[in-house]
Every structure is written in C-alpha cells, then in structure tokens.
Amino acid sequence: MNFNTEFVNKLRISGLRPTKQRIKICEILFNREKTFHFTINDLSKMISEKLNEKISLATIYNTIHAFKKKGYLKEISINSDKSYFDTNTSIHHHFYDEDTNQLIDCNEDDINEVKINNNLTGKKINSVEVLIKVASDNQNQN
Amino acid sequence: MNFNTEFVNKLRISGLRPTKQRIKICEILFNREKTFHFTINDLSKMISEKLNEKISLATIYNTIHAFKKKGYLKEISINSDKSYFDTNTSIHHHFYDEDTNQLIDCNEDDINEVKINNNLTGKKINSVEVLIKVASDNQNQN
C-alpha cells in the first residue's frame, strides 16, 4: 500500500503541488496517532535523521507556513525565542514545561471553558489561547 | 519636586544600583497612569526621542531583564518575532490586535476565571496566560 496517495490528494485538493519534499514532511507530521508539537529545528533534525535526501531549511519553512495557512497546523506562542507548531488544529490549550521545553496538550477536563466578552468594537476574535507554564516542584526558584 | 528620589529608593531597595540609565528608564516606564505595553524597540525609540543622552541597546536589554527578574515587569508571549513587556504585573490576560500589533489589557469582566486542574506530577504551575487575538471585523481574511 502506498501512503503517499493520501497526502498527494490532500495536497492537491488544498491547491499545493504534491512535491517530494511536501509529501515527506506530511509523512513525518501526520502519520502518527498523537498530536505532534515541534519547532522548525526539531523537524529539520528529524528529516536529516530519517531521510536519505535532504530538504533545505527554506523549504521546511515554506512548507510549514503553507500548511499553517491551509489550516493543517497551528502555531503556538511560547517564550519568544522559537515558534512551536502543533498538528492538532482544534481549539485546545497547552502546558509548557519550562524544564524540558516541551508542549503538552491540555485535555478538556484540565481546564474550564474560557469565555470571552468581546468589548472591542469592530474587532472579531480570531483565537483564544491559554498557556500554562509549569516547572519542577523543587525549590529551585531561579 | 524631584521624581527621581522615588525611583532611586526603589532601585536601591531592590538591590539595583540607581544609575542614570535605570532612572531614566523607570521614568519612562513607571511615571504613567495606565499599564504600558512595549517592545524593546518601542522603548528604545522613546528613549532616543525623549532624551538628549543615548542609552545603549545592551543596557536597555539588561535593565528590562533586571526589572523583570525583580518582578516589576511581565513578559508576554505573542507571535514569536518579538518580546512584549507589561508594567502591569498582576495576574491578568490580554487582547492582541493583529492589525495594529497592540496589546490591550483584559479586564476581569472580559473573561471568566480560568481554573486549571494540574495532573502533571512533580510540576507546579508558574503562570497561566490567556491571549485573545483579534482583528478587524471586515472580511479581509488574510
């Protein structure tokens, strides 16, 4: 069986040409059970480890941004040194482990519903993100 | 009346030497009624506009980080291209206007209380931040 067909079709449907590079990146990102959180650097490393061919950094950036634009990825704002991306594009929130720099999905029962009263005239809400920063419970308070 | 005395004392109490540069930055940041949201670049521009003397970028970064460490500023995570700082260090949340790149404080009645059920063993919650991204209500969707 050929996994690629699925991604080829999805890419084509989205108006993105199914190139070798995009298909490879799809396989890495979307052939998995669980949500995947990654930085461009993470992804870049995985590509060079798992693939024989290389994909240039510029292409990785282009592809990730194209996927984000099409709604297949969400970008998560953490401390402003890096961008994190999330294959789970549904509305959900995150824990961020400051010790390990890892993002963890927040389940529905981890947080109550966040309701916003939008008073800003002429503005609509595009997203609501909750970020819960956690760290080890030891007393090493910096 | 000499505004400086106040900041000189506060700096000294915090274990920070009250230097000319730090006092100037205090005046810009804390001599105001309302919360102030800014980037390093914003602040840097304000300094060169309002002051005769210049303060080097490195000093601005050092000072802002020192103030943050002492709890006089909060850092806010937006899209990862820039760091935003906030003179309001209480627990509160933000609207971010994607048209103007401006942060707006969320009042208590704009949002319900966010309650977290922390299941992560050995981890304690350091912060909970809600960021509500808004944009103009026109149909210019990108």
Add this chain to the structure above:
DNA sequence: ATACTTATTATAATAATTCTAAACTATTGA
C-alpha cells in the same frame, strides 16, 4: 579619596527567520 564591585558601552556573535535569484519540477494544453 581609595579600592572594590557593578553597570554601561560599542562591537561582535548567535540564532531564528526571511529574501533572492537561479535551477528545477509539476501541470496544462496543444
């Protein structure tokens, strides 16, 4: 004042990201 410690500065270094322009590849339609 003197010695000591800490801060400031210009500059270089780093890191993430975007830009550029040439080479390449998928698609279209004759």
Add this chain to the structure above:
DNA sequence: TCAATAGTTTAGAATTATTATAATAAGTAT
C-alpha cells in the same frame, strides 16, 4: 508527448532580535 508556464526548491545572503565580550565608567563602602 512535449513544450510552455507557473509554482517549488535550493544555497546562500540578508535581516532581525537578542546575547556575549571585554574594556571603560560609575556607584558604594571604608
């Protein structure tokens, strides 16, 4: 099928935000 075209990839340069360095300057305690 094959050339024309439109979209992609690529290496490398450029940009931007931020941090590091190491010399100079300025507070502070004695």
